[in-house]
Amino acid sequence: MAEHADGSALxxxxxxxxxxxxVRWLDLPPVRAVTFPGHGERARARLGLTLADMADEIVGHSTGPLDVVGASLGGMVALHLALAHPDRVRSLVLACTTPRGDAAVMTARADATEARGSAGMLDDTMARWFTPAALRNPDAPALAYARDRLRTMDAGALADTWRAIGTHDVLDRLGEIRVPTTCIAGLHDVSTPMEVMTDLAARLPVARLVEMETPHMAFLERPREFAAAVREHLVWAAEPASPEGARR
Known part of the structure; x- marks a missing residue:
């Protein structure tokens, strides 16, 4: 993992x-990105894999303090990472994510994925992720990438992940996360409404809320704006805290 001068890693x-x-669309300092089980070229994981398991795996393959940027599912895993391994997380950026999954919605989505296949779920997912304006340009590289990954992902692995999200619930433990956290909310996000992100930021002891004119996939549709927010977060998170824990 690429490290910064102070030994931390993004x-x-x-x-x-x-x-x-x-992550290729984000102009950031040296950054490492991992691939979750069942995604990309990784094989489908054992049945029953949880988001906490994903977090534990990350810690097992890294050293030193981490500034963690998580988008959607990635943000959920980042929350588990901060709770289970607080000594390893220096700061968080939680983008368009939630502290609690909806079990009924995720189970229904998993069942539909198994019945229709990943390709059969593609249009529904893209409509949740991007604005209509962005979808009118389907050949845009970021959209083409997302469409290709979603269409070709193993349906069983995708269903496994939806079910894992359905069991995700750290709402009552958010007060334990005391690292500087920036919550990025998309004003056009139909998957994670603004009130969810506002409540998330309010429950975290050291947090700030950043609003963007973006949909759920903020970092893909507006990568420059998103990267700028992450860079700003890193500066803010490095500022000394007051005795009460607040940043300047």
Whole structure:
């Protein structure tokens, strides 16, 4: 993992259906991205894999403190990472994510994925992820990448991930996360509404909320704006805290 001068490392955690290659659109300091089990070229994991398991795997393959940027599923895993391994997480950026999955919605989505296949779910997912304006340009590289990954992902692995999200619930533990956290909310995000992100930021002890004119895939549709927010976060997170824990 590429490290910065102070020994820390910037880590990007991707959304469901994508892989570590999605970080290529972000102009950031040296950044490492991992691929979750069942995604990209990785084989489907054992049944019952949880988001906490994904977080534990990351720690097992890295050293030193981490500034973790998580988008959607990646943000959920980042929360588990901060809770289970607080000594390893220096700061968080949580983009378009939630502290609690909806079990009924995720189970229904998993069942539909197994019935229709990954390609059969493609249009529904893209409509949740991007604005209509972006979808009118399907050949845009970021959209083409997302469409290709979603269409070709193993349907069983995708269904496994939806079910894992359905069991995700750290809402009542958010007060334990005391590292500087920036919550990025997309004003046009139909998957994670603004009120969810506002509540998430309010429950975290050291947090700030950044609003963007973006959909759920903020980092793919508006990568320059997203990267600028991450760079700003890193500066803010490095500032000394007051005795009460607040940043200037």
């Amino acid at each position: 880590l990007f955690l991707h959304p469901v259906g994508l892989d570590r290659d999605c």
